[in-house]
Amino acid sequence: MPRTLIVIPAYNEEQSLPAVLKELAEQTPEYDVLVVSDGSADRTSELAREAGVHVAELPFNLGIGGALRTGFTFAVRGGYDQAVQFDADGQHDPLAVAKLLAPLADGADMVIGSRFAQGGAVTYEVSGIRRRAMKLLQRLVRRLVGQDFTDTSSGFRAFSRPMLDFFAVTYPVEYMDSVEALVLACNAGFHVTEVPVNMRGRTGGAPSNRRLRLVYYYVRLLVVLVVSTTSRREQARRHELRHTVDDTGGNE
Amino acid sequence: MSAAAHVLVIVLAAAVIAFIVVLVRSRRLRAKYSVLWFSIGLGLAVLAIFPDLLVWVSDRFGIDYPPATFMLLALSFLLVLVLHFSWELSRLEDRTRTLAEEYALLRLQLEERLPETSDGDAA
Numbered sequence: 001m002p003r004t005l006i007v008i009p010a011y012n013e014e015q016s017l018p019a020v021l022k023e024l025a026e027q028t029p030e031y032d033v034l035v036v037s038d039g040s041a042d043r044t045s046e047l048a049r050e051a052g053v054h055v056a057e058l059p060f061n062l063g064i065g066g067a068l069r070t071g072f073t074f075a076v077r078g079g080y081d082q083a084v085q086f087d088a089d090g091q092h093d094p095l096a097v098a099k100l101l102a103p104l105a106d107g108a109d110m111v112i113g114s115r116f117a118q119g120g121a122v123t124y125e126v127s128g129i130r131r132r133a134m135k136l137l138q139r140l141v142r143r144l145v146g147q148d149f150t151d152t153s154s155g156f157r158a159f160s161r162p163m164l165d166f167f168a169v170t171y172p173v174e175y176m177d178s179v180e181a182l183v184l185a186c187n188a189g190f191h192v193t194e195v196p197v198n199m200r201g202r203t204g205g206a207p208s209n210r211r212l213r214l215v216y217y218y219v220r221l222l223v224v225l226v227v228s229t230t231s232r233r234e235q236a237r238r239h240e241l242r243h244t245v246d247d248t249g250g251n252e
Numbered sequence: 253m254s255a256a257a258h259v260l261v262i263v264l265a266a267a268v269i270a271f272i273v274v275l276v277r278s279r280r281l282r283a284k285y286s287v288l289w290f291s292i293g294l295g296l297a298v299l300a301i302f303p304d305l306l307v308w309v310s311d312r313f314g315i316d317y318p319p320a321t322f323m324l325l326a327l328s329f330l331l332v333l334v335l336h337f338s339w340e341l342s343r344l345e346d347r348t349r350t351l352a353e354e355y356a357l358l359r360l361q362l363e364e365r366l367p368e369t370s371d372g373d374a375a
Binding site for chain 2: 036060
């Protein structure tokens with residue numbers, strides 16, 4: 001039985017987090033849980049501690065990428081074999097985690113839970129602008145990596161140990177990290193696949209996107225994707241970085 | 253250029269250089285920047301003392317209005333400098349981020365090792 005860590009990045013999620021942790025504890029007690037409080041100003045980390053899970057508390061807000069990277073580093077140092085990225089807002093179903101983990105046993109490095117793959121379902125509204133942006137991203141990703149993903153921005157993902165080793169250092173820290181991470185993993189030669197999952201509406205908190213900001217972030221992401229992921233030197237740098245960290249524990 | 257203007261430019265250049273020296277001596281400017289700013293101060297001084305240099309350079313490049321040459325150089329320099337600062341800032345952000353991550357993980361480790369002191373007032 002591989003050791004599995006559920007990583008939950010949480011930024012001011014006191015509304016929904018306790019229910020999520022309770023559900024995880026009841027339905028999937030075999031997994032360890034780490035909540036990364038991303039500079040939360042509310043009782044997020046306090047409630048997580050009360051629930052008895054591991055809690056890493058970032059001193060200020062790093063964005064979801066930084067929170068995830070913290071979680072991946074924890075998983076690597078804690079000797080976990082695999083990890084799952086899980087939302088604090090109640091969108092993800094604990095019972096779907098096993099389904100997400102299954103392809104890892106067959107050699108996948110990263111598994112994406114897709115709302116739009118055959119057999120998946122969305123039980124909440126996706127706004128028009130968002131849908132169009134998602135389509136655009138899907139096409140762009142297909143062009144960049146030559147593989148089709150139906151839900152590039154899904155935050156429900158499973159990672160193998162080699163993937164964790166890689167992402168503990170290289171995980172993108174800009175907003176829209178999930179798409180960039182996907183392209184990064186594919187380009188670095190990791191085996192990425194997707195499985196259909198159901199996602200529910202949020203139980204608390206608001207979607208973090210305002211319309212204009214969303215457009216800005218999409219534009220920024222396009223620039224980052226096209227420039228950085230097609231740069232061989234950048235990839236070489238990341239590899240080098242990875243080895244430096246392996247050798248010296250993070251010193252430059 | 254009138255004699256008065258000439259003196260004024262020289263005084264200004266000297267003031268800039270003096271200010272740079274003060275900053276470097278009091279260690280408020282890192283060495284790598286002090287070299288940069290000293291070169292700039294030196295350039296200013298040379299131009300202040302020999303303003304005809306600017307005219308000569310402008311002639312060589314076919315620029316009719318010598319102050320435009322100065323503006324071009326100044327703007328290029330500032331552009332490069334701002335770009336450099338952006339780069340430096342990105343690097344600093346990366347390092348701060350890594351520190352924050354390490355801090356969170358170390359604190360987690362510490363709290364789990366000392367459960368009785370971790371709740372509430374440890375923060």
